[in-house]
Amino acid sequence: MTAAPIIDPARFLHDELSQASPDLMRELLATFINALLSAQADAVCGAEYGSRSAERVNSRNGYRHRDLDTRAGTIDVAIPKLRSGSFFPEWLLERHRRAEAALTTVVATCYLLGVSTRRMDKLVRTLGITGLSKSQVSQMAKDLDAQVEAFRTRPLNEGPYTFVAADALTLKVREGGRVVKVAVMIATGVNADGYREILGIHTATTESESGWLGFFRDMVARGLSGVALVTSDAHAGLVEAIGATLPNASWQRCRTHYAANLMTVTPKSQWGWVKALLHSVYDQPDAEAVHAQFDRVLEGLYEKLPAVGDHLESARCDILAFTEFPREVWRQIWSNNPQERLNREVRRRTDVVGIFPNRDAIIRLVGAVLAEQHDEWAEQRRYLGLEVLAKARAVLTDREAGPQQEVNSPKTAALIAS
Numbered sequence: 001m002t003a004a005p006i007i008d009p010a011r012f013l014h015d016e017l018s019q020a021s022p023d024l025m026r027e028l029l030a031t032f033i034n035a036l037l038s039a040q041a042d043a044v045c046g047a048e049y050g051s052r053s054a055e056r057v058n059s060r061n062g063y064r065h066r067d068l069d070t071r072a073g074t075i076d077v078a079i080p081k082l083r084s085g086s087f088f089p090e091w092l093l094e095r096h097r098r099a100e101a102a103l104t105t106v107v108a109t110c111y112l113l114g115v116s117t118r119r120m121d122k123l124v125r126t127l128g129i130t131g132l133s134k135s136q137v138s139q140m141a142k143d144l145d146a147q148v149e150a151f152r153t154r155p156l157n158e159g160p161y162t163f164v165a166a167d168a169l170t171l172k173v174r175e176g177g178r179v180v181k182v183a184v185m186i187a188t189g190v191n192a193d194g195y196r197e198i199l200g201i202h203t204a205t206t207e208s209e210s211g212w213l214g215f216f217r218d219m220v221a222r223g224l225s226g227v228a229l230v231t232s233d234a235h236a237g238l239v240e241a242i243g244a245t246l247p248n249a250s251w252q253r254c255r256t257h258y259a260a261n262l263m264t265v266t267p268k269s270q271w272g273w274v275k276a277l278l279h280s281v282y283d284q285p286d287a288e289a290v291h292a293q294f295d296r297v298l299e300g301l302y303e304k305l306p307a308v309g310d311h312l313e314s315a316r317c318d319i320l321a322f323t324e325f326p327r328e329v330w331r332q333i334w335s336n337n338p339q340e341r342l343n344r345e346v347r348r349r350t351d352v353v354g355i356f357p358n359r360d361a362i363i364r365l366v367g368a369v370l371a372e373q374h375d376e377w378a379e380q381r382r383y384l385g386l387e388v389l390a391k392a393r394a395v396l397t398d399r400e401a402g403p404q405q406e407v408n409s410p411k412t413a414a415l416i417a418s
Helices: 009-019 024-045 101-112 117-126 134-141 144-152 209-221 236-245 255-264 268-282 287-304 306-314 327-334 338-353 359-379 386-401 410-417
Strands: 060-070 073-082 163-175 178-190 196-204 229-232 250-253
Touching: 024 060, 024 073, 144 196, 144 359, 163 236, 163 338, 163 359, 178 209, 178 338, 178 359, 196 209, 196 359, 209 236, 229 236, 236 250, 250 255, 255 268, 255 306, 268 287, 268 306, 287 306, 327 386, 338 359
Parallel strands: 163 229, 229 250
Antiparallel strands: 060 073, 163 178, 178 196
16 A cells, blocks of 8 residues: 655645745755654554554544754654554654754764753754753763763773872862862873873872872772873872882972962062073983082072072972983973963853752763873873883883892993903
């Protein structure tokens, strides 16, 4: 049995084009979808709507209307109702959802890029959609959860991760009817091929030793190994966690964080030249020159600013740990301060939100931003060359061998031969 056409396509298209309606595409799509649903319902019933047939097994009983948000705008979908049983177009709609997958992806991407719900509502209205509430945006953004969870729990099997950097950001979240601050911990590393990776993200009530310890233990359990140097600020809990989970790694105090600490004890009028002196230490060509310049800077500071000199002297071991490695290594590591640039990018996205509704929302947004950055790093050129990494690993090998076996190390053997 061949069903008679419900509409005359040629006449319908001619009428619509003659009217030149700005909503032509949306109307065409709505008509097409509703015609398909009607034909599908007729097939289920075994006969056309309103006709008598011995093959009929069911009958129609009106429609239930449902809005469908599409890239062409919001469409009124008329879903046929049956007198017995139910009819639902699984190929078109998902139960308890009213937006197509493509629009969901767009909204989730806008959320990731830091577009506020107010601006997102204006955006979808320009597409002809009736509007999106905050709850709808949040529901669509949850599609990112599975991707973020897979990313932050993945095995770290691209090691050894010779260099690792860790830092924490403070974000606001609603908990127990009030707004509180939580610490968002982020770790990055350089893998065996010289590319940077996002190693993990973790949230804790406060930036404490227990929080950092749990974060580092999780990364070690996922495969973090071969770490020669960890760069971070001087948070006591963080330093203790590094020592407990990565006993063979050296700790380097972050240049940016230390400069901020030193500035607090320096007169504002003197900070310019003190900062220049500090940078002159890092700009030396080799380790011996770094330590010599550090001594000269201390002499100058003790003459004019004894308190600043004391502060710098107490941090000597912390900020000069990098001199254990070849110059090619630390010159690259300090260039452009990549960890701070990553933090600024995360801040740029999270500042739009302001106060997060819960911690899951923090993980969703920050995790998605970090996953995006991780993919960008994988497509860029190597952060460290393989030869430079080999020299850095040789330092770690000598350190792990200990003083008893140091004479047998290649570096020591070369010195003895010379």
